Amino acid sequence: MEHFQHAMFCLLVLMCFGDKLDEDQIKRIKDVQRQMIVNFSKFNILNYWPGVTKILLRNRWKELFFLRKCQEDVFMPLIRARKMAKEERVNKSKEDMKDYEDEYVLSYVDTLLALELPEEKRKLTEEEMVSLCSEFLNAGTDTTSTALQWIMANLVKYPQTQEKLFMEIKGVVQDGEVSIKEEELQKMPYLKAVILEGLRRHPPAHFVLPHAVTEDVILGKYAVPKDATINFMVAEMGWDPKVWEDPMAFKPERFLESGGETFDITGSREIKMMPFGAGRRICPGYGLAMLHLEYFVANLIWKFEWKAVDGDDVDLSEKEEFTVVMKNPLQAQVCPRLK
Known part of the structure; x- marks a missing residue:
């Protein structure tokens, strides 16, 4: 980590x-x-x-x-x-x-x-710029690195998924290429599915930032009064068995079953999961976070084979810090792939 x-x-x-x-x-x-x-x-x-x-x-x-x-x-x-x-x-x-x-x-x-x-x-002012730079660094570091660890942990736990991802990369990137370029990432649908499944199954934050209600409203069978503070249970939304089949399993293929239609991570069409929030208050850096995750995961799998440490099954238990991280951080054997 x-x-x-x-x-x-x-x-x-x-x-x-x-x-x-x-x-x-x-x-x-x-x-x-x-x-x-x-x-x-x-x-x-x-x-x-x-x-x-x-x-x-x-x-x-x-x-x-x-x-x-x-x-x-x-x-x-x-x-x-x-x-x-x-x-x-x-x-x-x-x-x-x-x-x-x-x-x-x-x-x-x-x-x-x-x-x-x-x-x-x-x-x-310089003081305002210090605050904005601090926010920029804090917002992008722990959340993205936490998501990266959860994704790599599942690729170690499920080597068949890792192999399928490697074969997709191999079909796009020429042998001998040292690293994967940004434009090549756009040709890897299974990579995108792996990232989305990681964010669904293990969102770095289980809640979004609190919101305030501007007027009395009825939501389902609940009355929410004006000025009430509300939050959204992001993790539970991604694990809802009414929406997701076998929700606790790590199955990237579920994001490839839409007939080629790109999954709407912003929630503008419908909200099935919202690791970045949704609507006007969606995380402004969600596009950058997706790019960083795709880039890091693709290059880590392209250059190395990731294996579980002998006799050690990957433990997906959680604990809460600034983000929700692995209770027992990922330990893996990393072997350079022979080109």
Whole structure:
């Protein structure tokens, strides 16, 4: 799991800041982010009666401000460096620009620097950009790496599924190719089915973020009052025997039985599962998450054969951390495939 998290985090850091940072810089970012995530629930109470908690829980407020200061100390130099690079780019000659464009990666920070708030007629502050970068890294790391671990665990547990996936990849990618390209992923329907089945059977979050009801409403046989806080049981929706045949089994083939029609993960036609939420509040990064999962799973299966450790059956028991993870993390023998 640590390897999956590190790989995903490094990718998101590159996407966020546009530069390949060294290991020390990545470790500093990871440490401040981990501290925020680990202490997240502890600071929730500070949202209620802040005037009172600033007196009764002043040490907890100090801890929150300290962690925030650590985060700003790490993020702000990276944001400022990107801002300076953007200004230098504007002043480059056409010849220099051509060489620069070959190395240039449009980053998330670049889009934040360009953003203007129309109602307030201003740019984002550095503090606002720190918060948005933190959200970008947190939202994409644990959720995607958790989903990746569950998918790989099932491919280890069910070697026939892994072999079927490998044969699909082999039919698309030429022998000797070191890695799979993004455009090749679009030719792999069984790969997409494996990802969808992983998200159905093991959604990283068993609930979406809470929502508030704007008016009194009758939902089925229940009366839901205005301003009530509600949530959706994402995992149970994906395990509903009225919707899914043999719901607790890992069967990617169930997503290939629609006569070639692509499964609607957004829930715009109907909602059978919603690992990313649905409607206007759907996770804005769901497309990116699907791409990352397809890319990592395809390349891990293309390059290596994954086997259970001798005498050790893969345990799919769960436990809840920031996401719902494997109670006993995946242990596997990884053997390079002979090309």
